Amino acid sequence: MERVVENYILENPEIILRALEVLETRKQEEAQRSRQQALEENRDALFRDQTTPVLGNPDGQLTLVEFFDYQCGYCKEASPGLQQLLERNAEVRLVMKEFPILGQASMTAARAALAAREQDRYEELHWALMAHRGQLDENRIMDIAEEAGLDTEQLREDMGSPHIDEELRRNYALAENLNINSTPTFVTPSAVIPGALPADRLESMLEDQAD
Template identity: 45%
Template sequence: MKTLFSALLALLLMAPLASAQEAGMTPDGMTGAQKTEIEKIVHDYLLKNPEVIREAIQALQAKEEQSKADAQTELVARNKDALFNDPASPVDGNPMGDVTVVEFFDYRCPYCKAVAAPLQKLIEEDKGVRLVMKEFPILGQDSILASQAALASVGQGKYWEFHQALMEHKGQFDMEVIKGIAAKVGLDPAKLEADMQGDKIKPAISANHALAKTLDIGATPTFIIGDQVVEGAVPLEQLKELIKKARGS
């Protein structure tokens, strides 16, 4: 908010100061009366046109958002290998697909749960999509436990089934709940629990957190489609449009 206020103040003062300079005055050489007059002009103008403040704030927010998007696009290009080719990140859809969609997600995130089914529908309908799953638990210990279990399920070849079941679960996660879900999808719960202590599980999650920090990602779900970073529960039709854009068609 300080940034917004400072920029707004600069914008508001720019026009009056320019007028003063045109009249042969400089900011340093203004008298108290001249400064008071300029302040009154700004004050009166804002009272008469308060929408200017909203417009200035909106313009600044749009500029900051575009600046962040441009920076993230560059960072995606620099970190392509970690994003698209990390062997620790499970892959669904077509492994040889022409468009890769990366999702950073958390099993306790309601918005992630909301997009889980549409994502599954997407990879069923579009055989050219390669979906890379980035376990990114940010909502507490339950989230971490679920992500560790999900990565451990890869060893039994049932990551996707388990992933969907974890997304469909309503409520908290603890080890007993996780083992119950695992049994329902055909996993060996005892083996799953043991595999969660494997030496590759925690480093994989830590690497995802480090990558998210590098890309300035702090929310779930966040998608990378092509070179674009998109936050939030993106509707299926918008996902399709972003994929179409990534294909260049």
């Protein structure tokens, strides 16, 4: 029987390609099922966590989650499009999941942004950090914060809050549950989409959710 099977494969090598295609399709289907299950299990943490910063309309009907890093070039590429999306669609609710994975400067920037909420300047500092081109360090982050209107002495103090530690831990755990390991990654109620996407593509995906 083994010889028969071997001969058949040798005479019909295209069957290997078909088998690999079937296997890849099954893997993709299984990954999609796992991702959808993870979305359902983590829905509250993703979309309804009251401690997570939200830009745009807090009561909007179209919710988009972004996992991002302030030293990520692709995040910076996506940033102008996200601002355009918020400006032109008043129903978008953008949930900001700080996900510093590119070194100590990323962590410092994330902590500074989260601490800026104490001065009601999260949005200003977020966009300012995203607009910065080049490497970040603590001094440059503080310069950007000052330019964005923050009291940097208070900011440094607030950056040490244990609430920030806990929020970042939750974000890392959530990313692990959803198999997110790169930035930016966007999440809608039915999909996890890695990579920088243009504003019109994001808006189309969100509007599909409302249909």
